Amino acid sequence: MKKRLLASLLGAVMLLSVGMTGCGQKATENTGTAQQTAEQTAATPKILRLNNQSEPGSLHPGKAQGTHDSWLIEHVMEGLTKKSPEGKVVEGMATAWTVSEDGTVYTFTLRDGVKWSNGDPMVAKDFEIAWKYLLNPKTASEYAYQCYYLANGEAFNASTETDDAKLKELEDAVGVKALDEKTLEVRLEAPTPYFLELLSFYTYYPVNHKVQEANPDWANDASTYVSNGPFIFTEWKHKESMKIVKNEEYYDKDKVKLNEIHFAMIEDENTAWQMYRNDELDMAYPLPQDVTAQLSAQKDPEFVIGAELATYFYRFNTTKKPFNNVNVRRALSMTIDRKTIVESVAQGGQTPAYTLTPYGIADVSGDFTQNTGELFKYDPTEAQKLLAQGLQEEGMDKMPNFVILYNTSEGHKKIAEAIQEMWRKDLGIQVTLENVEFQIKLDREDKLDFEVARSGWVGDYVDPMTFLDMFESTSQQNDTGWVNAEYDALIRAAKANLDLASRSQQLHDAEKILMSEMPIAPIYFYTAPYTLKPYVKDSYKPINRYTQFQYADIVK
Amino acid sequence: MLKYIGKRLVLAILTLWVVITVTFFLMHAIPGNPFAKEGTMPQGVYENLQRYYNLDKPLHVQYVMYLKALMRLDFGPSLKSSVITVNDYIKNGFPVSLHLGLQALAIALTFGLILGVIAALNHNKWPDYVSMIVAIVGISVPSFILATVLINFVAVEWKLLPVATWKTWKHTVLPSISLAMMPTAYIARLMRSSMLEVLGQDYIKTAKAKGLSQSVIVIKHAIRNAILPVVTVMGIVTANLVTGSFVIERIFGIPGMGEMFVKGIFNRDYPVILGSAVFYSGILIFLIFIVDISYSFIDPRIKLTGGGK
Numbered sequence: 001m002k003k004r005l006l007a008s009l010l011g012a013v014m015l016l017s018v019g020m021t022g023c024g025q026k027a028t029e030n031t032g033t034a035q036q037t038a039e040q041t042a043a044t045p046k047i048l049r050l051n052n053q054s055e056p057g058s059l060h061p062g063k064a065q066g067t068h069d070s071w072l073i074e075h076v077m078e079g080l081t082k083k084s085p086e087g088k089v090v091e092g093m094a095t096a097w098t099v100s101e102d103g104t105v106y107t108f109t110l111r112d113g114v115k116w117s118n119g120d121p122m123v124a125k126d127f128e129i130a131w132k133y134l135l136n137p138k139t140a141s142e143y144a145y146q147c148y149y150l151a152n153g154e155a156f157n158a159s160t161e162t163d164d165a166k167l168k169e170l171e172d173a174v175g176v177k178a179l180d181e182k183t184l185e186v187r188l189e190a191p192t193p194y195f196l197e198l199l200s201f202y203t204y205y206p207v208n209h210k211v212q213e214a215n216p217d218w219a220n221d222a223s224t225y226v227s228n229g230p231f232i233f234t235e236w237k238h239k240e241s242m243k244i245v246k247n248e249e250y251y252d253k254d255k256v257k258l259n260e261i262h263f264a265m266i267e268d269e270n271t272a273w274q275m276y277r278n279d280e281l282d283m284a285y286p287l288p289q290d291v292t293a294q295l296s297a298q299k300d301p302e303f304v305i306g307a308e309l310a311t312y313f314y315r316f317n318t319t320k321k322p323f324n325n326v327n328v329r330r331a332l333s334m335t336i337d338r339k340t341i342v343e344s345v346a347q348g349g350q351t352p353a354y355t356l357t358p359y360g361i362a363d364v365s366g367d368f369t370q371n372t373g374e375l376f377k378y379d380p381t382e383a384q385k386l387l388a389q390g391l392q393e394e395g396m397d398k399m400p401n402f403v404i405l406y407n408t409s410e411g412h413k414k415i416a417e418a419i420q421e422m423w424r425k426d427l428g429i430q431v432t433l434e435n436v437e438f439q440i441k442l443d444r445e446d447k448l449d450f451e452v453a454r455s456g457w458v459g460d461y462v463d464p465m466t467f468l469d470m471f472e473s474t475s476q477q478n479d480t481g482w483v484n485a486e487y488d489a490l491i492r493a494a495k496a497n498l499d500l501a502s503r504s505q506q507l508h509d510a511e512k513i514l515m516s517e518m519p520i521a522p523i524y525f526y527t528a529p530y531t532l533k534p535y536v537k538d539s540y541k542p543i544n545r546y547t548q549f550q551y552a553d554i555v556k
Numbered sequence: 557m558l559k560y561i562g563k564r565l566v567l568a569i570l571t572l573w574v575v576i577t578v579t580f581f582l583m584h585a586i587p588g589n590p591f592a593k594e595g596t597m598p599q600g601v602y603e604n605l606q607r608y609y610n611l612d613k614p615l616h617v618q619y620v621m622y623l624k625a626l627m628r629l630d631f632g633p634s635l636k637s638s639v640i641t642v643n644d645y646i647k648n649g650f651p652v653s654l655h656l657g658l659q660a661l662a663i664a665l666t667f668g669l670i671l672g673v674i675a676a677l678n679h680n681k682w683p684d685y686v687s688m689i690v691a692i693v694g695i696s697v698p699s700f701i702l703a704t705v706l707i708n709f710v711a712v713e714w715k716l717l718p719v720a721t722w723k724t725w726k727h728t729v730l731p732s733i734s735l736a737m738m739p740t741a742y743i744a745r746l747m748r749s750s751m752l753e754v755l756g757q758d759y760i761k762t763a764k765a766k767g768l769s770q771s772v773i774v775i776k777h778a779i780r781n782a783i784l785p786v787v788t789v790m791g792i793v794t795a796n797l798v799t800g801s802f803v804i805e806r807i808f809g810i811p812g813m814g815e816m817f818v819k820g821i822f823n824r825d826y827p828v829i830l831g832s833a834v835f836y837s838g839i840l841i842f843l844i845f846i847v848d849i850s851y852s853f854i855d856p857r858i859k860l861t862g863g864g865k
Binding site: 055056057058059060063137138139140141142144145148154157158159160219220237238239240241264265266267268270271274275277278280437438439440442443476 | 587588589591592593597598599600601603604605607608609636637638639640644648649704707708711712715718719720721722806807808809811815822824
């Protein structure tokens with residue numbers, strides 16, 4: 001009896017499931033075969049499969065605001081200058097330029113015969129319109145401040161003017177002007193030694209001014225997207241995938257070897273890594289931490305540690321006792337064993353940091369941070385003396401218990417725990433850990449409502465200034481309450497200094513003050529560990545960008 | 557019946573309004589703002605963004621603006637995308653989540669009910685123990701672990717199915733199974749206990765005494781009565797399944813709407829938070845309504861009336 005019942009139930013279920021999968025199959029079979037044939041015919045072209053991680057917020061150069069947006073844009077667009085694989089600034093859309101003696105007026109001559117992907121010729125006005133659109137307060141671009149270097153750029157962008165005529169006046173005053181079709185004049189607010197470098201950044205890319213004026217939403221769809229770079233944007237399936245194909249009109253097209261690049265949008269690092277292992281992706285970045293540690297230990301040939309322009313550090317709240325005391329801050333910083341943290345805790349090939357500015361930024365000669373050297377040492381014995389001295393100066397007999405604040409993340413937690421243990425062991429301090437959501441952490445840092453807080457900074461451009469000017473007393477990013485007149489003076493002087501040698505000296509001096517006053521304790525310099533299939537050749541990783549594949553090749 | 561439906565409709569709109577109002581003021585009360593980043597942005601840029609998205613207006617003005625837009629079924633822009641609006645999020649994401657959710661629901665119902673019935677019919681014998689062990693494992697193993705294990709073995713080691721993304725039916729198998737695990741176990745346990753209770757009732761004994769066959773007793777008398785508690789929870793279970801799972805969709809790279817619920821809050825993307833709350837409430841209210849109606853079909857003793865039951 002029971003068996004009969006079971007059998008009939010099972011039978012019913014099987015019928016049901018066959019029915020369902022049958023329906024499901026009918027609907028999907030077509031796409032399945034269509035895809036197979038597409039894959040078969042595409043067997044010969046060179047297709048690179050990358051993972052963009054998430055859906056871009058915008059692919060308009062003026063509204064893009066992060067690596068999920070910029071990675072594709074960098075492959076389909078090109079600015080006045082570009083970065084060579086060796087990291088040098090070279091000619092892009094501009095073939096020549098002159099700089100005025102005071103360093104504030106640049107005149108660019110554009111490349112001849114460059115066409116947009118819709119056939120329009122590229123003209124100087126494309127840059128003028130692009131930058132003015134970016135700076136227009138009505139555009140509300142998050143990265144508009146990248147163009148504050150232009151004369152009157154900030155005045156236009158920060159204007160609350162509602163009268164259109166007056167707003168137009170402000171717009172006209174912005175320091176960018178097409179003198180003729182092939183000549184662009186750029187006036188800067190102040191001399192900026194790294195301006196040519198900035199021009200290679202996607203915020204400064206041009207847009208086709210005719211398209212921009214006819215349809216401001218042109219960048220929201222692959223079919224209306226117009227570009228001037230090595231690839232053309234052809235397909236955008238939201239939150240699923242994007243596709244770019246080689247631009248046959250590109251001036252340097254002979255050097256472009258790939259036919260297509262496909263971007264998946266897989267947010268989960270583990271999944272992306274599994275897809276890489278399963279040959280569904282050609283590159284996996286970022287990698288899960290345990291995978292990084294494992295590949296690094298095995299010295300896997302597909303494993304690459306890419307350079308990164310970013311520093312992981314702890315902030316001290318210098319308005320709170322005893323963190324107002326420099327000796328206390330120094331003692332805490334000097335008890336952090338950065339080598340152990342990098343090798344046994346973070347395990348991502350990071351570099352211990354003894355300065356705020358990371359390696360990889362050119363100095364007048366050599367590397368800026370190499371030239372600085374390590375500005376302090378891991379020295380628990382010395383730290384104990386400093387702590388005792390500092391506490392005495394503050395009239396305290398014992399270091400009070402305090403809290404390390406960090407935003408919730410397994411990685412930050414492990415590092416905080418390691419530092420907690422180091423401070424307990426070497427200084428006999430009791431520290432509590434507190435994790436909060438990222439937004440709450442930012443809010444509390446802003447209000448100086450913390451004692452020690454975990455932080456990090458990714459450079460906006462490749463110059464020590466992007467790190468050092470954070471700790472000017474007027475900077476909104478200071479968030480430590482630290483004020484130092486000498487430091488402020490050096491940063492201000494360096495910002496206006498045209499002489500590269502003395503400017504470099506001022507920045508070095510500022511770094512030294514920062515590291516002897518220690519309102520922050522640098523911990524490590526980030527790296528970008530990734531894996532790349534061995535058949536992908538000639539890619540390169542600029543220090544402040546994702547890996548670039550403009551000139552890459554697939555050799556199987 | 558019509559009176560009943562009308563009354564429920566009014567209640568539904570009232571509930572939605574309460575959800576919108578509470579969510580609106582709660583989300584503005586939590587610290588943080590949509591444009592916060594490590595390293596503050598210049599004041600000018602910040603104010604432009606505030607103006608652009610009308611966040612500079614007083615809260616009650618924003619609230620009225622939102623309600624007015626909602627009347628036109630406009631959920632507003634996402635503060636994190638200049639390409640996709642909240643309507644697009646739902647329009648693109650919901651069909652995908654619905655597809656995945658329905659497949660998971662079919663799996664969960666089929667296996668949950670079978671396991672539950674088998675367990676009850678073999679009370680305290682080995683099939684019971686096996687079913688309940690499966691159910692306990694299903695409840696206690698988080699879906700992301702199951703998903704990771706499935707990817708590692710089925711996709712990478714054995715190469716039977718693709719790892720992730722959302723293309724052919726093959727891509728839907730692993731996420732559907734991962735998503736179905738938990739509700740399967742839940743339904744199985746519920747069905748078992750409810751079935752055991754019903755099997756002990758006098759009318760089952762009567763049916764047996766009348767000499768009805770075992771299959772008639774089980775299907776016509778036992779399951780029909782025992783299934784009511786399962787139907788009751790189906791509203792919530794279905795609503796959860798069809799509106800997408802953040803975890804499963806993230807792990808399998810599925811372009812559903814599950815991420816709205818989590819990322820909206822994380823980014824303080826106000827229109828996304830509101831849109832997801834309104835949409836989810838709407839679906840939930842609708843499904844609970846369907847469940848209530850279906851009672852009267854399964855159990856004729858239940859009458860739907862406009863007044864007190």
